[in-house]
Amino acid sequence: MEIKKYGLPVLIFGLGLGLSFFSCQHEPFTIDGDITPIDTTGNNNPTDTTGNNPTDTMATGTPCDPDVVYFELEVLPILRSNCAKSGCHDENSAQKGVILTSYESVMATGEITPFNLSRSDLYEVITENDPDKRMPQAPNPPLSSSQVSLVAEWILQGAKNESCDPGAGGCDTTAVSYVSDIRPILESNCLGCHQGPNPVGGFVLEAYDNVVAKINEGRFYGALAWETGFVPMPYGAAEPLPDCDLLMIRAWINAGAPEN
Numbered sequence: 001m002e003i004k005k006y007g008l009p010v011l012i013f014g015l016g017l018g019l020s021f022f023s024c025q026h027e028p029f030t031i032d033g034d035i036t037p038i039d040t041t042g043n044n045n046p047t048d049t050t051g052n053n054p055t056d057t058m059a060t061g062t063p064c065d066p067d068v069v070y071f072e073l074e075v076l077p078i079l080r081s082n083c084a085k086s087g088c089h090d091e092n093s094a095q096k097g098v099i100l101t102s103y104e105s106v107m108a109t110g111e112i113t114p115f116n117l118s119r120s121d122l123y124e125v126i127t128e129n130d131p132d133k134r135m136p137q138a139p140n141p142p143l144s145s146s147q148v149s150l151v152a153e154w155i156l157q158g159a160k161n162e163s164c165d166p167g168a169g170g171c172d173t174t175a176v177s178y179v180s181d182i183r184p185i186l187e188s189n190c191l192g193c194h195q196g197p198n199p200v201g202g203f204v205l206e207a208y209d210n211v212v213a214k215i216n217e218g219r220f221y222g223a224l225a226w227e228t229g230f231v232p233m234p235y236g237a238a239e240p241l242p243d244c245d246l247l248m249i250r251a252w253i254n255a256g257a258p259e260n
């Protein structure tokens, strides 16, 4: 991978300090900036009060579109918690000149070619099979398949920095729960086919583990969002699930698909 040297960065990104559990080099390290690992809620944005205040009906931001991957909301938290660590790709360490702490630094140093995965080094290294070349480096675990597909989708959509307000449009994607939000969506829309001894489609989505297995195969959200390369779900439906259902499902997946 050819990445230009950028020299030592002078910017210190010092919003907060946190400890991380994985090491990139043999040294203790901290994460610069916001450590909320996979926050899709927009709560870090101090100007966004819409998602938190149920009495606030003045949601002024752009509602999120479930077909769009939002960099700051979805991709940056992955890069920050897995790559922008001290000793790795934060402002101070900048291994190989790569800094992954903001949209600007990612675009300037991550060797990303919008719309083109095979010419995007950032994508190449996170999907590299050779453990010596793969990022994040061992002993850190590789990114999950849903994280990889989010990054891929973002590049294929042009690697833009679109933003949206998760609280706008009356869709609350903060603290999505499997039991009270996700499971009911699946019950009404999916289990008719995907349950029982002879499920339509050949697999069930009855238990939490079944759902997580499909997510880990990288076959779940793409089918729901009717992305190319997937069979659109619900099978035979005239249109995808309502936007808010999709946004909740994606926020839940981005949060690590917890069994909550």
Ligand code: HEC
Residues within 6 Å of the ligand: 186, 189, 190, 191, 192, 193, 194, 200, 201, 202, 205, 214, 219, 220, 221, 223, 224, 229, 230, 231, 232, 233, 234, 235, 236, 241
């Ligand atoms: C009317 C029956 C039916 C319903 C309702 C249905 N599915 Fe499916 N599903 C299928 C069939 C049939 C397949 C296999 C399609 C194929 O391989 O051609 C499938 C395949 C899938 C796949 C794999 C798609 C891929 O491209 O790999 C996923 C994921 C999935 N379904 C999830 C869901 C979810 C989530 C819902 C609810 C939102 C749902 N399905 C609703 C019948 C259904």
